[in-house]
């Protein structure tokens with residue numbers, strides 16, 4: 001099927017895009033003299049632009065399209081649900097799709113993470129987790145706990161609360177002051193480990209985990225509510241945890257009564273070969289936040305899974321014993337009080353999104369996508385490691401179908417690029433050149449410059465080879481431009 005649009009249609013779309021559309025995290029001026037890239041269709045591991053040109057979707061859109069594009073059975077599930085019941089809120093009411101999906105997610109999640117609170121996005125999931133932590137501690141009589149620890153350069157979302165958890169100063173600065181309580185601890189970038197642990201991955205892991213304990217002590221033991229960590233940290237370029245890191249963090253959290261939140265907005269739903277990243281690394285968080293891959297992007301959905309222990313104070317309570325009041329929007333007669341989680345989002349757990357998530361998980365099962373990732377992740381890594389023969393490739397790191405390639409100016413010293421060079425290299429050349437060469441991936445300099453890959457979970461050797469070949473040719477050219 002041809003996807004090419006006509007010349008006039010292409011020109012009209014460009015004009016409207018440039019006049020009216022505001023792209024996220026995008027320097028809009030960069031499109032003053034060039035076309036806004038427009039993707040019009042997807043099929044399997046590929047997407048197509050308005051000219052009909054094909055691109056390998058090496059980023060699964062934005063770490064989202066786990067099952068790949070163009071799955072009619074998932075689209076049909078959405079259509080069926082929209083016809084049956086397009087919308088009803090989860091405020092006081094339930095609908096079968098949210099019930100069935102909550103039951104299914106609870107069965108898939110590790111340990112006693114049995115309760116699902118839906119949202120529409122990852123930021124809302126993170127926001128919800130922090131709010132739950134704060135209200136939970138107030139409810140159980142520890143009202144001074146409100147702070148959250150997270151790692152440097154980690155991205156946890158953009159709403160004000162989630163941004164306060166995020167560890168990227170540059171995207172926070174325009175919005176300061178943010179809600180108080182965000183505290184940074186070191187990330188697990190072993191390639192750039194401090195010299196006293198640079199030769200010993202285990203010692204590095206112990207140090208990085210123990211820094212969480214030191215931060216809790218520094219901030220005041222009774223003031224810390226939660227630690228937010230991704231199984232493999234995305235921002236900065238795929239930092240996997242050193243061996244034993246999460247086990248040590250779990251011990252620290254238990255010792256100080258701090259909640260451990262596994263932010264799996266990227267790492268859940270097969271990205272690391274398991275339904276949940278925490279499963280891969282063998283730890284049991286108190287809360288898992290998720291979004292993205294739960295629907296593979298066929299509709300928006302996020303949420304948090306919480307343990308029975310965290311839910312417990314919200315499962316009982318005599319209304320008459322607590323301050324209650326009525327709200328009229330959007331349900332009627334909810335009685336709110338100390339035993340009600342005072343939080344909600346109109347579109348959270350949308351029936352169409354939940355139906356889509358169920359159909360998405362059916363595809364996971366039918367095609368054993370977790371098995372595909374586990375069987376092929378070694379081949380993916382091997383394909384990317386071939387790039388080590390290029391002078392610009394400093395580090396290849398990641399797990400599952402989630403990899404970062406760190407670019408360096410000098411391999412032997414690990415010297416990175418200065419801001420100007422990084423700007424010229426990433427924005428001035430690499431982003432466009434990779435796209436022009438037919439690969440969607442991310443050239444990112446929120447930490448040191450990296451290229452990130454996170455392809456659909458259906459990818460196999462032919463796709464790994466294609467990624468390697470495109471990266472090889474573009475990175476070879478990039479080196480001549482430094």
Ligand SMILES: Cc1ncc(COP(=O)(O)O)c(C=O)c1O
Nearest residue numbers: 121122123155156157263265291
């Ligand atoms: C780990 C993590 N948390 C939270 C978010 C925010 O998710 P969303 O963009 O759906 O709000 C992201 C987005 O990439 C993420 O990677």
